[in-house]
Amino acid sequence: MSLLKNRLLLFLCIVCVLPIVNLGGCKKSESLSSYSLNATYHEGALDGKLRYKFVNRYDTAFDHVDFNLHANAYCENSTTKPVTDNNLARAYPNGLSYGGIEILKVEILNQNAEFDIFGDSNCFLRVKTPTVYQGETVEIDIAFKTSIPNSKLRLGENAYAVNLADFFPTACYVKDGGFLQIPYSPFGDPYLSEISDYSVNLTVPSEFTVASCGKPTQTLVEELTTTYSYELKSARDFAFVLSKDFKVFSQNHDDVTVNYYSFSDDGESYLKTAISALEFFSKNFGDYPYQTLSLAETGFLFGGMEFSSLCYISTELEKEEKQNAIAHEIAHQWWHGGVSNDQYNSAYIDEGLAEFSAFLFFENSSLELANEMISNAKHAYKSFFDLQSVLSGNVDTTMERPLSTFKSEYEYANLSYNKSLLMFYEYYSKFGKNKTLSALKKLYSDNYGREITRAEIIKAFGRADHFNSFVDGKVII
Numbered sequence: 001m002s003l004l005k006n007r008l009l010l011f012l013c014i015v016c017v018l019p020i021v022n023l024g025g026c027k028k029s030e031s032l033s034s035y036s037l038n039a040t041y042h043e044g045a046l047d048g049k050l051r052y053k054f055v056n057r058y059d060t061a062f063d064h065v066d067f068n069l070h071a072n073a074y075c076e077n078s079t080t081k082p083v084t085d086n087n088l089a090r091a092y093p094n095g096l097s098y099g100g101i102e103i104l105k106v107e108i109l110n111q112n113a114e115f116d117i118f119g120d121s122n123c124f125l126r127v128k129t130p131t132v133y134q135g136e137t138v139e140i141d142i143a144f145k146t147s148i149p150n151s152k153l154r155l156g157e158n159a160y161a162v163n164l165a166d167f168f169p170t171a172c173y174v175k176d177g178g179f180l181q182i183p184y185s186p187f188g189d190p191y192l193s194e195i196s197d198y199s200v201n202l203t204v205p206s207e208f209t210v211a212s213c214g215k216p217t218q219t220l221v222e223e224l225t226t227t228y229s230y231e232l233k234s235a236r237d238f239a240f241v242l243s244k245d246f247k248v249f250s251q252n253h254d255d256v257t258v259n260y261y262s263f264s265d266d267g268e269s270y271l272k273t274a275i276s277a278l279e280f281f282s283k284n285f286g287d288y289p290y291q292t293l294s295l296a297e298t299g300f301l302f303g304g305m306e307f308s309s310l311c312y313i314s315t316e317l318e319k320e321e322k323q324n325a326i327a328h329e330i331a332h333q334w335w336h337g338g339v340s341n342d343q344y345n346s347a348y349i350d351e352g353l354a355e356f357s358a359f360l361f362f363e364n365s366s367l368e369l370a371n372e373m374i375s376n377a378k379h380a381y382k383s384f385f386d387l388q389s390v391l392s393g394n395v396d397t398t399m400e401r402p403l404s405t406f407k408s409e410y411e412y413a414n415l416s417y418n419k420s421l422l423m424f425y426e427y428y429s430k431f432g433k434n435k436t437l438s439a440l441k442k443l444y445s446d447n448y449g450r451e452i453t454r455a456e457i458i459k460a461f462g463r464a465d466h467f468n469s470f471v472d473g474k475v476i477i
């Protein structure tokens, strides 16, 4: 995600299926887990059917699969709100509005399956399955209905567009033999997902233009509706932006189709920025992980938001802020898409890497913007530190902690964006461009398709002392 800066907080698939053995609903497979989703959008709501194929790639047997129901964070009685109180008026310009997800039916092999909705804000779904041993799979069919709030959030209808993220059940991440239940958060990106394959059909009233993750494979026009089909391999998530007013600017760059969805003719120049960033990051980090890249302007509270091969870009941004958000969100295609991390417990990793990647891009294309990024980050961080010192006399400057432990969005942003950018920038200043770029390339190639921690950063960059002093809050800036 990118923040509104200057008002800175002011504001592959191995289809090698082993001999198939039917074991009480479970089959052996070595492929990735996959989502087959059919969804129909109507104003204010979306009806969906999901078939999730869970591939047990772990040395533990499971008798259930847990899913995130992120849409329930948007409910009226949610205890894990999608926005802070300070941002309520901007998030809901037409007054408070609510969403949620209703689970209508869960089946395995056409038989009703037992399920339970649980956790903070009913944000989790547990589906009981036959025992799934290592290397086996189970397919779970879930019918659901999602209500969409009138808002400028990840899930929301606004004056510009319909933001469709957080709208379908997504599998919880498996760690230490169990499914992690990561709570939603009013700030930051409360996500962690393993790479999966997606096959998605979305039906919308025909007057809408659809910006989507993935490669379009088919379009079916009926009397009043159009169904768009997409494929996306080895991805972290799937989202859409729908609008009746989009102007679409597209260009092929190498083997990637780049689309910029705008509300003005300025989209042409932002498409150029996007292609330059795609080219720069591909050359310096490694191959772009997908076949398409779409950026969609929309009413959005923050500067932007990353999904695999799709980025939201806020209509509220000024020109320079928009260029910054475009570079930042495209960098996330490497640092979240290709190589991910626990965005709830170590947000500084992908946010710091995305900020630093944007800095490197601007250093190569617009030195003034690059210098401004560093001076703004230093100034903002120092102001944060001084203010907190005066207020509490004791500032927690550690970076690796759950979103719920940050006292405010202001503290989160300064530690996860500004301080983390400065951590990579100080390394770059001390050890040089060649060493830094080699480290970024190594970090990407060694970890593609996986999730990284501080240990992998230190392995790629070296200088454990440098990174530990920043992350553990011992360095003085």
Ligand SMILES: [Zn+2]
Binding pocket: 001, 002, 328, 332, 350, 351, 354
């Ligand atoms: Zn970000």
